[in-house]
Amino acid sequence: MELVFINNNNGIDNNTRSVIRRQAAKGQNLGRKITRPSRVKALERQALLKPVVAIKSKNGSTEAHQESRKVDCSPQRDTEDAPSRVEPMVGDTVSVLSLPIEVAQEDRVLMYEAVAFMNSPRCLPSLAKALAEGSVGHSIFLQLIFTDQAYYHCALATVLACTKVSPQASLSTVRHLTQAFRLINERISRDERVSNSTIAVVMSLSTYESTRGRYDHGMIHLSGLFRMVETRGGLDCVGSEEPELMQKIYRADLDYALRLGSTPKLNIMLFENAKAMERLDIPSSRERNSHSIASSLQFRDQLGSELCALWESAAGLSMLVNEASAGERAKLSKVQFLRTYVWLGHRLLNYAPLNESFSHNRVQNMAHLGLLMLISSLLCGLDRRVAENSILSQLLRNEAHLETNDETRELLLWLLFLGAAGILQDPRHDIWLIPKTWETMQALGLNNWEATKQVLFKFPWMNDFYERGGSALFSRVAFYQGVQSSISKPL
Numbered sequence: 001m002e003l004v005f006i007n008n009n010n011g012i013d014n015n016t017r018s019v020i021r022r023q024a025a026k027g028q029n030l031g032r033k034i035t036r037p038s039r040v041k042a043l044e045r046q047a048l049l050k051p052v053v054a055i056k057s058k059n060g061s062t063e064a065h066q067e068s069r070k071v072d073c074s075p076q077r078d079t080e081d082a083p084s085r086v087e088p089m090v091g092d093t094v095s096v097l098s099l100p101i102e103v104a105q106e107d108r109v110l111m112y113e114a115v116a117f118m119n120s121p122r123c124l125p126s127l128a129k130a131l132a133e134g135s136v137g138h139s140i141f142l143q144l145i146f147t148d149q150a151y152y153h154c155a156l157a158t159v160l161a162c163t164k165v166s167p168q169a170s171l172s173t174v175r176h177l178t179q180a181f182r183l184i185n186e187r188i189s190r191d192e193r194v195s196n197s198t199i200a201v202v203m204s205l206s207t208y209e210s211t212r213g214r215y216d217h218g219m220i221h222l223s224g225l226f227r228m229v230e231t232r233g234g235l236d237c238v239g240s241e242e243p244e245l246m247q248k249i250y251r252a253d254l255d256y257a258l259r260l261g262s263t264p265k266l267n268i269m270l271f272e273n274a275k276a277m278e279r280l281d282i283p284s285s286r287e288r289n290s291h292s293i294a295s296s297l298q299f300r301d302q303l304g305s306e307l308c309a310l311w312e313s314a315a316g317l318s319m320l321v322n323e324a325s326a327g328e329r330a331k332l333s334k335v336q337f338l339r340t341y342v343w344l345g346h347r348l349l350n351y352a353p354l355n356e357s358f359s360h361n362r363v364q365n366m367a368h369l370g371l372l373m374l375i376s377s378l379l380c381g382l383d384r385r386v387a388e389n390s391i392l393s394q395l396l397r398n399e400a401h402l403e404t405n406d407e408t409r410e411l412l413l414w415l416l417f418l419g420a421a422g423i424l425q426d427p428r429h430d431i432w433l434i435p436k437t438w439e440t441m442q443a444l445g446l447n448n449w450e451a452t453k454q455v456l457f458k459f460p461w462m463n464d465f466y467e468r469g470g471s472a473l474f475s476r477v478a479f480y481q482g483v484q485s486s487i488s489k490p491l
Contacts, residue, residue, distance in 0.1 A: 101149045107156060110172075111145070114159045117382075118142050123334060124380050126465045130324040132331040140244055141200060148197045150183035154204045161211055162383045180205065194228045196242050202228065203245070206252055211381050215259045222256055225249065226265060236270055243276035247339055254345045255379050258372065261355035261391045268346040271339075279340040280332060282316035293410070293458040302363040306351060313344055314371050314460040321462045345375040354391050362402075366411045369395055370418055374460055377422025388425040396424075400436045404443075413440045413452075414459040421469025430476065438477045438484075449474045 004023055006016060103111055119142060123131055144151040157176040160169045180201065187198055202225045209218030229235050229249070239246030250271055257264040271277050292315060293299050300308050317340055323329045348371055352360075360368075373392055380386050396419045404412050416437045424433065446452045449471055456470070 101146065101152050103152075110156055110159065111152075113163070114145060114155045115142065117159045117163065118145065118155065123337075124378075124384055124386070124465070126468065127321070127462075129464060130321045130332055130462075131334045131337060140196070140242055141204070141248075144197055144200055148201065150180045150187075150201045151197060151204060153177070153180040153183070154201055154208065158204065158208045158211065158382060161208060162381075177208075194231050196238065196245060199225060199228055199232075199238065200245060203248055203252065206256075207382065210252070210255060210259070211383070213387060215256055219256055219260070222252060222265075234270075235266065236274065239270075239274055239276055243274075246271075246274070247277060247335075247342065250346065251338070251342050251379075254342055254349070254375075257349050257353070258345070258376055258379070258389060259391070261353060262349075263353040264346050264349055266346075268343065268350060271343055271346065277339050277343075278336060279343055280317065280320060280336045282313050282340070283319060284312075284316075299363070302361055303367055304360075304364065307364055307368060310344065310347055310351065310371060311367060311460070313347075314374060317341065317344065318374075318460040318462050321465065325462075325464045341375055341378050345372070345379075348372055348375065354395070362408060363411065366399060366408060366415060369399065370411070370415050371460065373415070373418050373423055377418075377465075386422060386425065389423050392423050393419070393426075393429070397429075397432060400432060404440070409440060409443055410455055410458065413437070413444065413446075414456055414461070416440065417452075417456055417470045417473060418461075418466070420473035421466035433473070434476050434480045437473060438480055441477065 004019060006012075006020065012020075118139070141151075141155075145155050146152075153176040157173045157180065160173040160176070164172075184198065184201055184205075202221055206218040206221035206225065209215065209221065229238055232238050235246055235249065238249075250266060253264045253266045256262075303311060320329070320332060321337075324332050348368065352368055354372070369392070373396070376389050376392055377386055396415055399412065399415060416433060419429075420433060420437075441447075441452065444455065446455065452474060453470075
């Protein structure tokens with residue numbers, strides 16, 4: 001065998017590699033042929049030996065299983081015909097999963113969308129810098145899409161309601177809801193022990209109704225949910241098994257109480273004492289800004305001890321969010337953040353519900369209203385949008401029509417900007433909101449956004465969360481001021 005010199009000092013190009021391979025093939029391997037088994041043929045034989053695993057559907061489940069049995073009973077069948085019999089959809093992993101639920105052929109794409117929708121962040125985008133990243137892949141509500149037929153239909157109906165607007169989508173929504181109701185009624189009629197999955201389905205039905213704004217319908221589901229929980233030994237028993245389920249129920253109870261103006265049905269003491277419901281560690285007032293209005297002894301005396309403690313909690317929560325957004329502390333846990341504002345909302349409504357008239361002084365009324373507006377602005381829907389709360393909007397408008405003095409003027413300014421950045425979603429509110437804000441700013445001598453923010457920072461205020469809505473209101477007020485000035489100029 002001849003020797004060939006390879007210059008390894010220079011780069012080895014394709015021609016050099018070919019020379020090396022030709023030389024390596026000589027010697028004992030000269031003239032020999034290497035035969036490797038075809039991977040395509042191996043996969044085809046494997047497809048024939050194993051039955052086709054597909055999700056049963058209304059239209060295709062029987063045919064798939066019959067085709068599988070035919071393949072098993074025909075060992076002499078030519079393997080070249082295998083690809084024409086087994087035709088998995090490209091990119092469709094649902095069709096080859098062995099799931100304990102039925103997925104119709106026309107719902108496969110929607111199922112992918114439902115998983116992506118449920119796996120997306122639930123917090124508002126303006127809080128992204130303050131909250132730590134985290135996946136909900138382990139969530140019971142995501143897992144139930146693949147394991148519980150009733151929840152599967154409920155999830156698809158919710159996704160259709162949140163993301164699709166068409167007559168066809170409405171028909172599909174009704175179809176999935178009908179199936180969910182039928183399956184839940186069958187479970188209840190069997191008088192079996194209520195499972196966590198059944199509670200989760202009823203919980204999701206109430207969430208669907210709240211997403212559509214039909215709180216009267218959703219309250220029927222929520223009341224049934226409470227009765228189911230009682231048959232399980234109470235919410236503490238359910239929470240010990242599924243803490244996520246417990247916090248979702250408390251959140252729904254708060255949401256419905258705010259929308260209906262009532263007191264929450266659940267006992268907040270259970271939430272406070274549950275080890276699984278760990279919340280954020282709220283800093284004390286001594287660790288916060290001394291320029292806060294809460295540092296005024298007169299203001300604290302007017303609030304009273306109970307409401308003052310709630311005010312301190314809201315101010316501490318706002319400070320944590322602001323520092324986390326600015327990178328001055330570690331990002332906050334999303335779960336603990338949710339539990340903290342849910343707990344605070346329950347405490348505020350237990351202090352005074354919205355459907356009962358106050359017997360307190362005006363400072364207490366305004367402070368209580370502002371804190372509930374803050375909580376309401378955090379209760380976004382599954383589509384990450386905040387729906388307007390008509391009760392809070394009307395209460396804010398009532399406060400805006402009352403006379404103010406030096407003691408309540410800054411509080412009113414905070415309420416107006418808090419409402420514009422959070423709960424006031426209807427542009428028609430500008431008819432009274434802009435003139436009243438301009439009037440209040442004029443009385444306080446505020447002429448620019450930076451000076452206005454210094455007043456707002458005395459109160460519970462999350463900078464990034466309210467910056468966009470607050471600055472937008474200031475811009476509209478500045479335009480209104482320009483129009484008023486041009487009108488008042490003599491011709």
